[in-house]
Amino acid sequence: MKKIFFDYSSRPHEPDVNGWAIFKQTSLAPLLPALQKGYSPPPGEVTIVVSHHMYDGAEGAHLQDVAEKATQAEGAFFFVYASRTDPAALRDRCKPAHGVFACHAEKLPQNYIALLQGQVNSNFGEAIAAINSIPSTMSVLQQAQAVRRILDKINGSVEDDEKFYSAIAMLLVRKALKSGKIEADQKHALKTWMGNRSDGCDTDAQIEEKLLNRFR
């Protein structure tokens, strides 16, 4: 399995870590062939690329093209976009069906060396550790399936989303009520809304825990 990590920090170039080849983000040469139409990934090989930079528009289409060609060549190409600064567009822009995944930046610590060694207590750290532990004796198809299962997890689930937004909704209503800016009749309506919810009796600490849990 070919594992590539694009480093977006200002630290000096690092040697390979745990089988991950590290390239400076500004040095796109290793990825450029993959971004050019007509490129065919090596047959029967699994390639995974982690980058902070999402390739917009045409470049994004190239990535999907590469992923599709890799599949046709009985291999697999996965691109993981790990963004600290603009995860808002992740779900829109990343297409797991085409091998392009997203990772919330909060799961990606500055110390990526520890991350690549699988020592970080986060979903993404666990994913890296899981990828690192995929036996090379597995068939290409099995390796690709294993990577996909792992990456599907870091994208998060709909259930996680519902818990997260439910906690946000509760937090907002509580803060608004405490602000003293709500008229009595509307205050009553909001309290009724809270009372009708299963999480209506959650403490502030429980709500905060649910919010923070998304980033663990």
Add this chain to the structure above:
Amino acid sequence: MLIVHIPQSPVLEQRAKISHSWLDHEIAMVDADLAVARWTSRKWPDIGTRWQSLHRIAEDFADMLDQFSASGLVDRRMEFRTLAPATATALKQALDLLHSSHMDAAAVRKEYLGRLARLWTASRAFFARVGDQDCTEPVVRSSWQDVRVAGAAMKLLFSDGTIPAGIVLP
């Protein structure tokens, strides 16, 4: 106060285009050597066209700075759909008031537009110089440095939290 990333938030998508796509990838990560290489390979005219579009996005973003308030979630999230319209409006107004105590959008807008104007002035000067047939490498380097300084000043508003990294929960 928590700052959260909410997918499909127009204000966060525009923020990303300016802070990440433009200021990080098009300016901060392009050093003088790369600027010169782009000049010798005549790549700047195409980039200049792209920057026109980024500049328009950056100008429009100034009018979106009050959208970091969590009040925008009330209309967008299904959790609030059972609220009567008057209750939803009261909730949004209360959240906006809370938000204004954390962020003075008008003051941020003024500072942001000032730095954007300085960046755009430096950018226009740079593109004019690299488009000049008499341009020399030292001129490219020095002019690009002006762009980077102005870009770094603008980036600071994003990196120091003046412009929040996500929707601000009160």
